[in-house]
Amino acid sequence: MAVTLGPNQYGKAEVRLVTVRREGAVHHLKDLTVSTALRGELSATHLTGDNAGVLATDTQKNTVYAFAKEAPVGEIEDFGLRLARHFVATQPNINGARILIDEHGWNRIAVDGKPHDHAFSRAGDERRTTAVTVQNDRAWIVSGIDGLVLLKSTGSEFHGYPRDRYTTLAETNDRILATAVTARWRYTGDGIDWGKSHREIRDVLLETFATKHSLSLQQTLYAMGEAVLLARPEVCEVRLSLPNKHHFLVDLSPFGLTNENEVFYAADRPYGLIEGTILRDDAEDPGPAWDLR
Numbered sequence: 001m002a003v004t005l006g007p008n009q010y011g012k013a014e015v016r017l018v019t020v021r022r023e024g025a026v027h028h029l030k031d032l033t034v035s036t037a038l039r040g041e042l043s044a045t046h047l048t049g050d051n052a053g054v055l056a057t058d059t060q061k062n063t064v065y066a067f068a069k070e071a072p073v074g075e076i077e078d079f080g081l082r083l084a085r086h087f088v089a090t091q092p093n094i095n096g097a098r099i100l101i102d103e104h105g106w107n108r109i110a111v112d113g114k115p116h117d118h119a120f121s122r123a124g125d126e127r128r129t130t131a132v133t134v135q136n137d138r139a140w141i142v143s144g145i146d147g148l149v150l151l152k153s154t155g156s157e158f159h160g161y162p163r164d165r166y167t168t169l170a171e172t173n174d175r176i177l178a179t180a181v182t183a184r185w186r187y188t189g190d191g192i193d194w195g196k197s198h199r200e201i202r203d204v205l206l207e208t209f210a211t212k213h214s215l216s217l218q219q220t221l222y223a224m225g226e227a228v229l230l231a232r233p234e235v236c237e238v239r240l241s242l243p244n245k246h247h248f249l250v251d252l253s254p255f256g257l258t259n260e261n262e263v264f265y266a267a268d269r270p271y272g273l274i275e276g277t278i279l280r281d282d283a284e285d286p287g288p289a290w291d292l293r
Contacts, residue, residue, distance in 0.1 A: 005047065010036065010042070011147070012060040015065075017033070017068055019068050019072075030073050031103065032079075033101070034079075035098065037099075038055065038060070038286075039094065039095065039098070051199075053092070060087070063087075076101040076143075089282070098134070098291070100129070102146070105123030107122065130144070131143075133289060133291065139190055141186070141289075142186050143251045144184035145202060145205070147181075151243065154179035155214065156220075158216060159215075172260065175247070182241040183238065183241075185201060186283075188233075188291075202231065208223050209224060217272070221275075221276050224238075238277070242274045242275070243272070244271055247264040249265075
């Protein structure tokens with residue numbers, strides 16, 4: 001029996017990076033979690049323990065911090081590209097790099113109705129994300145959103161599904177629809193106004209969720225992805241993961257009370273998980289763009 005080494009990579013996971021950019025009295029905060037992974041000719045370290053071609057993960061971590069000092073971090077896509085291209089260009093054994101970045105949002109605290117110069121409050125669990133992959137002289141960028149919690153109290157139905165001996169769920173033509181959006185979209189190139197694109201894609205996702213009368217969360221998922229592709233020519237593929245954050249109507253009849261969609265139990269788990277991909281019919285092959293692990 002022959003045993004061979006398959007695909008492999010290594011890097012530094014979840015480097016925490018906070019930068020403060022000072023413009024006089026006004027400070028600008030960046031709060032990132034950065035993960036690096038390098039790919040290439042690494043058989044020697046696996047098979048014989050020869051580390052001559054292995055850039056230490058501690059060095060990768062230090063590179064993240066040094067790059068944040070040497071130039072403003074800027075948009076996370078650009079920061080990821082700078083890091084990935086640096087590793088590929090400077091390490092003879094490395095021909096590919098993947099950089100994952102989560103950006104954690106902060107809002108300025110309002111004092112007397114005005115944003116404070118240097119005091120912030122955390123924006124919640126929502127994170128802006130990017131996955132930058134560089135292979136030789138090509139780059140692929142997948143950006144997105146994690147933890148975007150949405151809810152609408154009507155405008156959603158669910159009925160017409162198969163029923164069997166195990167079915168207990170009641171059909172409804174008026175329910176709460178709630179989810180925590182994980183959205184990823186693949187760009188068609190680089191040199192894009194990343195910040196503007198992210199803001200406008202986020203707006204499209206929110207507006208579509210709010211206005212689409214939903215007969216299923218699957219229908220809503222497709223409508224959200226389709227709306228992004230129709231509005232943003234720089235995007236060729238959207239992948240969405242939407243957990244159904246169930247809100248069950250509480251039976252108040254034992255207390256002699258009616259419940260006209262007013263009192264709900266918000267279930268923690270289990271939950272439905274709806275996932276799907278929406279893409280242009282002329283989308284270029286994704287290559288390693290989605291190889292995020």
